[in-house]
Amino acid sequence: MWIVISENIKIALEAIKGQFLRTVLTVLIIAIGITALVGILSVITALRNTLEGNFSTLGANTFMVTRYENNYRAEGSGTTQKVHPYLTYREAEQFKQQLASPFAKVSIALNVATSAEVKYENKKTDPLAVLMGIDEYYIANSGLEIAQGRDLNEFDLANNSRVCLIGSDFQNTLLKEVDPIGKTISVRGFSFTIVGILKEQSSSFGNYENFQVLIPLGIARNAFVVAQxxxxLKVSVDNKDKLDAVVADATLLMRSLRGLAPLQENNFGIERSDDLLHRIGNITNVLTIAGFLIGMITILGSSIALLNIMLVSVTERTKEIGIRKALGAQRRFIILQFFTETLLIAQIGAVSGILLGIGIGWGISKAAHFVFTIPWGVIFIAIGIALFVAVLSGLYPAVKASKLDPVEALRYE
Incomplete structure (x- = not known):
């Protein structure tokens, strides 16, 4: 049987060489379909990796107290939404003190500026830096790490020391070829000594996670004017089993701090990190299904093209089929011959499409700063689809060829 298969492969390769231009066009059509499928799903996979990586750094045992619930829709969405009050410092400080426990750590932070200009000696950055005031638990609760130097300590916070932590991007711009530790930078007229550098974070969608300056919360409150x-508030729990209980305690505490009556709705939101990951998963699943459908529609068109080309091939090689049948070739060998040819063309197109799709996916992911990984699952799906395309497009022409009458086939010109 192996001899028959190898012989059919040789015949198929000779046929492919004999109609090279047609084969190239067919392979190109199939490759476009596979490229669309692999490319789209590669980018979606990279997007999922990036989003999940960004949020998973927070850990599964954290939650945030926010102004609005996570399903809040902004003004202009067509619905009327009650405006919730901002979280005040009094509320934040009382929340931190009253929720404090051996297994729950509360951090307070204040975003002072999102477009600050940072200066060092005679150099300065574009006004893109994020300036935040933080406390002793912010780094751990936010999933951040110190790459060099140290964190802000209790002395810094208690004495409002003019020290800061900076993002990793400053080493590539403002402080290039300089050891940042101990250097003094200026932000909006206030000088700070750098004591630590944050580990690089995965950055996407224009966010500047690596271009931020973190200063003691007291300095941020007293030195910088924030209109509103x-x-x-971020809370981390040392055991996931205790998370539900701590969330419930936090909800009751915030209701009490805001003076809400028992029947009044919450005028704040609780966002759990595992809920965020779940929502991300739902969104990327929808995108994956949409990408898969787009790719399948493209592949359906390539299947029809391959079917038509194989039917033309059968018609052009009618006399050859008649000679083979006159020499005693059985129907199953004729079917195998044409099916092998279809299978080879489909797999060449699949391999070309996979390589192109991965290349396009990698390029887009690189440009968008996504975390790209080779989508092996998508690759195996593409190979399986190419096999299905070969069966769908090659079986009918092969069966048609096997049913030709040898006498009529020999007379065909």
Whole structure:
């Protein structure tokens, strides 16, 4: 049987060489379909990796107290939404003190500026830096790490020391070829000594996670004017089994701090990190299904093209088929011959499409700063689809060829 298969492969390769231009066009059509499928799903996979990586750094045991619930829709969405008050410093400080426990750590942060200009000696950055005031638990609760130097300590916070932590991007711009530790930078007229550098974070969608300056919360409150300060509360729990209980305690505490009656709705939101990951998963699943459908529609067109080309091939080689049948070739060998040819063309197109799709996916992911990984699952799906295309497009022409009458086939010109 192996001899028959190898012989059919040789015949198929000779046929492909004999109609090279037609084969190239067919392979190109199939490759476009596979490229669309692999490319789209590669980018979606990279997007999922990036989003999940960004949020998973927070851990599964954290939650945030925010101004609005996570399903809040902004003004202009067509619905009327009650405006919730900002989280004040009094509320944040009382929340931190009253929720404090051996297994729950509360951090307070304040976004002072999102477009600050940072200066070092005679150099300065574009006004893109994020300036935040933080406390002793912010780094751990936000999933950040110190790459060099140290974190802000209790002395810094208690004495409002003019020290700061900076993002990794400053080493590539403002402080290039300089050891940043101990250097003094200036932000909006206030000088800070750098004591630590944050580990590089995965950055996407134009966010500047690596271009931020973190200073003691007291300095941020007293030195910088914020029109409507909205404090951020993050809570980490040392055991996931205790998370539900801590969330319930946090909800009751915030209701009490805001003076809400038992029947009044919450005028704040609780966002759990595992809920964020779940929502991300749902969104990327929808995108994956949409990408798969787009790719399948393209592949359906390539299947029809391959079917037509194989039917033309059968018609052009009618006399050859008649000679083979006159020499005793059985129907199953005729079917195998044409099916092998279709299978080879489909797999050449699949391999070409996979390589192009991965290349396009990698290029887009690189440009968008996504975390790209080779989507092996998508590759195996593409190979399986190419096999299905070969069966769908090659079986009918092969069966048609096997049913030709040898006498009529020999007379065909």
């Amino acid at each position: 300060p909205d404090y951020q």
